[in-house]
Amino acid sequence: MPEWLEKQLPKLVLAPSFIAVLVFVYGFIAWTGWVSLTRSRLMPRYEIEGLVQYSKLFASPRWDTAMNNLVVFGLLFIIIAMVLGLLLAILLDQQIRTEGAIRTIYLYPMALSMIVTGTAWKWILNPGLGLEATVRGWGFEDFTFDWLVNPDMAIYTVVIAIIWQSSGFVMALFLAGLRSVDGEIIKAAQVDGIPTWRIYSAIVIPSMAPIFLSAFIVLAHLAIKSFDLVIALTGGGPGYATDLPATYMYAMAFSRGDLGQAAASAMVMMMVVFAVVVPYLYSELRAKND
Amino acid sequence: MTDLASSSPPRAGWNRRLLRWMLYAILGLFALYYLLPLFVMLTTSLKSLEEIRAGSLIALPRDVTFSPWATAWSSACTGIQCEGLRPYFWNSVLIAIPAVALSTMLGAMNGYVIAQWRFRGANLIFSLMLFGCFIPFQVVLLPMARLLGMMGLAGSIPGLIFVHVIYGIGFTTLFFRNYYVTIPADLVKAAKVDGAGFFRIFWSIFLPLSLPIIVVTVIWQFTQIWNDFLFGVSFSEAGTQPVTVALNNIVNSTTGVKEYNVDMAAAIIAALPTLIVYVVAGKYFVRGLTAGSVKG
DSSP: OOHHHHHHHHHHHHHHHHHHHIIIIIIHHHHHHHHTTTTOSSSOOOOOOOSHHHHHHHHOHHHHHHHHHHHHHHHHHHHHHHHHHHHHHHHHTTTOTTHHHHHHHHHGGGGSOHHHHHHHHHHHHOTTTSHHHHHHHTTOTTOOOOGGGOTTTHHHHHHHHHHHHHHHHHHHHHHHHHHHSOHHHHHHHHHTTOOHHHHIIIIITGGGHHHHHHHHHHHHHHHHHOOHHHHHHTTTOSTTTTOOHHHHHHIIIIISOOHHHHHHHHHHHHHHHHHHHHHHHHHHHHHHHO | OHHHHTSOHHHHHHHHHHHHHHHHHHHHHHHHHHHHHHHHHHHHHTSOHHHHHHSOTTSOOSSOOOHHHHHHHHTOOBTTBOOOSHHHHHHHHHHHHHHHHHHHHHHHHHHHHHHHSOOTTHHHHHHHHHHHTTSOTHHHHHHHHHHHHHTTOTBSHHHHHHHHHHHHHHHHHHHHHHHHTTSOHHHHHHHHHTTOOHHHHIIIIIHHHOHHHHHHHHHHHHHHHHHOOHHHHHHBOTTTOOHHHHHHHHHHOOSSSOOHHHHHHHHHHHHHHHHHHHHHHHHHHHHHHHHHHSOO
8 A cells, every 4th residue: 555545544534424424414404504594395495585484483383382392391301300310319329239120120211212102101191091091990080181182281291201211311320420429528428427418419419510411411402302202192282282393393394395494493403402512512522622 | 327327226227227118119119110111011912902991001911812913013004004013123124234334334433543543633523523413303304305315215225224324423433432542542653663554453453442332332323223213204105114113103093993902012012122132231222321421
């Protein structure tokens, strides 16, 4: 092999992937951004018309529902999953003999597809034969649990299902964090007679701040991208009561044939993701390069 | 718990035991909570429809029947076709195997270059690839659909393989880069002095060290691709759908009687490959999850 080629080899090996990322990530984002500024319907058009699609988007009651749902769903999901994850991690951190087995059980839903999770919870929560009928069968004739078909409550069933799926993962993150706290400090505190709950609240949890941030980023990311779970569990319904930005985008792109709206909603989703992720990644990369 | 030690010893011991007992009870209750949906799926899939209508959600099946499984596998209807999950299960296999292999190989080479053959701009390239991991895929859906159409790959399995490889590179590169960065740079220097070239060093030094990270990457990619729904539903057509799309079609098809037992059997079949991977190699699965979320 000639020497110049040998020297350029690393760059040549990296080049195809780099070009692929440039074209298929950044080029495609640019394309979508461009189309979001046009009056494209079924076919893309390339004459820039300004922000018409965005004003149409923000005036759309369906998009309004989708964004409201994202806020309610996202906040509830992130808060409950973090609290539950932290609680389970602390409970598991007490020298539990069967820790390995319990951890395996708590985490397995993460291996499932959201479609499987949605299918399972759709069956459990269906009012006719599921949980409601079962509890009524126990003699509580008036028991009602019809959230799945109740437009005001259906979004909370999505929260229930995603917490079941992801809280074990948050537990695993926090457990790794608890284990990384310096054992000497904890021992010293125990010697000083500081109660366990104080050790956790004053020493252990504050030192885990980076893990909280990571967990928040991952969960927020998961919430914004949520698509399959809603499709499988509620199909976005009743009506479009459980629409999220991702299902709105999909409906515009593939069933309504409104490329302009699909592109504009995708761009808004990306901006929301980047508002959460970019500061985090930026600080991570900077910290690493220093 | 040390505060309890200061009170009188016998009471402390009793208190301590009560606390431990409560701790195990709570952990056990949560284990039930995580297991119950799987239990309900399994028992429902083994009941007849009459028994489902008459009985309770959490009751064990009185007469175990495997016919829902047979139906789910080979004759349930996904829309107008009634061939069960079987053809779609194989579609997912055909998509996942090459896509996992290709994206893992590319990730290994990229990670090797970025971690060990640093050149000007390598860090920028890595950052650009890393940001690519985080985009919501909705933002590339429309142009990708058009590109696949232009390449003649619309609605085809090679098209889906292509998409999964492209959007998998970011993560696989990240995994390998973070692994190779811990290997001392002197190793490459020494090998170069001995006359070994770029590929030789990779083959004889780095690859033999890479088994753990290959396992983590393969498991991560396999789980992602097997469980994918968005790309599958956007870029497939009637015979090329992956198993997740077919499952959703079976469950949400509106024709005929709702067969909950078949739905549950189908859901378990679709979940089995990733569940088995998790049970067999859970340690590596968790490592991938945490590496994929706590970058670096």
